[in-house]
Amino acid sequence: MPELPEVETIARAIEPDIVGRTIVSAEVLWARTLATPSVKKFKEQVQGQKITGVSRRAKYLILQLEDYNLLIHLRMSGDLTIRKGKIKPEKHDRLVLSLRSKNGKESQLAFNDTRKFGRIWLTDQPETILGKLGPEPLEKKFTAQWLFENLHKKKRQLKPLLLDQTFLAGLGNIYTDECLHMAKLHPLGLSNAISRKQAGALSEAIQSALKEGIRRNGASIDWVYRGGEYQNYFRVYDREGKPCPVCGAEIQKLIVGQRGTHVCPKCQPLERK
DNA sequence: CCTGAAACCTGTCTGC
DNA sequence: TGCAGACAGGTTTCAG
Structure with a gap:
């Protein structure tokens, strides 16, 4: 699910429910979710920490704690949800933080991740x-x-370069296809x-695609639904065989850098190689 | 330096 | 209906 606009949407959604709360305990249901430290250390260090802020850098969610930062990367299928009260973990929950507010209200921040690619760092x-x-x-x-x-410092295919987070941070497969088309x-x-x-x-296209994604609360596809609407405005992504919104030509699908890639052959001609 | 393949995982969909 | 295979929003690692 998550590229920059989806992570931003989640950060904004959970912020009011967790800032000011204290982490009472942590339950780790899939140890490899924890990139660092060990499960034992994690539980010790995170316990008693108050959450002082929520932010985002690239596709990382950052929970600022009193003495640490908790970094969360959702990868392909991760999601964060707030649950009220004390309840059993749900299917595919990988890590659950129990929180307590000043007035003693209990809630949980659950990291749910079907494919187990997501990672969390406490550092x-x-x-x-x-x-x-x-x-x-x-x-x-x-x-x-x-x-x-x-x-111009590189000689690389445009799409894989835009997906390279050390080059530019935050674009993923959907928004890259959209902005290249734009x-x-x-x-x-x-x-x-x-x-x-x-x-x-x-540069204009990248900013406008990302801003539109954020404005529409991200894209919600498949089983992950957060009320995002951007999926209803895709120009090329997941539209193979459908008409280009600009010229009406049929959108084609190809593989670039092992990723499904959608282009309008008329609007996006490839000059030689 | 650049590209492509494989690995990490589970679930869904398609075609035979 | 069953089953094999392809594919999915990301990133890392390795071979050539």
């Missing part, structure tokens, strides 16, 4: 994990100029062949 050195990420596409460091210069660029185009004008169009 006082978040930079060791977040430090290698590229810029946030919605922050001021990310400009048309920055994008042009950095695309910018009329082919996913297999080479990064160093992009003109200034194309880089400008791409």
Whole structure:
């Protein structure tokens, strides 16, 4: 499910329900969910910590605790939900934090992750994990100029490069297809062949696709539903065989960097190779 | 440096 | 109906 707009949506949704609460205990139902530290240390260290803030960097959710940061990466199928009271874990719950508010109300923050790819880190050195990420596409460091210069430092296929979180942070398979279509660029185009004008169009497209995703509370597909609506506005993603909203040509599906990739053959021509 | 393949997992859908 | 195979929003690691 989660790319930048979905993670942002979840961060905003859970923030009011968890900030100010104290973690009473932790239940770890799938040990490998914990990237660091060990289950034993995790339980000891997290217990008694008050949650002081919630934020997002790239696709990581960050729960700020008094003495640590709790980093959560949802990967393919992870989700976070708040449950009131004391209840049994649900199917596919991998880690559950029991919380208590000032007035003694109990609730739980559950990390549910069907495919078990998600990871959680408890650390006082978040930079060791977040430090290698590229810029946030919605922050001021990310400009048309920055994008042009950095695309030209590499000679890589556009789509895999945009998916590379050390290059730019937050895009995933859906939003990359959408923004390449908006910018009329082919996913297999080479990064160093992009003109200034194309880089400008791409930077605009990236920001507008992500902002639209956030505005619509992300995309909800399959079994994960958060009330997001962006899936109803896909231009190319998951629309193989359907008409391009711009020119009416049939959307084609191909594989790029092992990922299903959707393009309009007319709007996004591939110039040679 | 760049690309592609495989691995990590479970569930759903498609085609025979 | 059953079953094999493909595929799914992400990332890491390895081979060439």
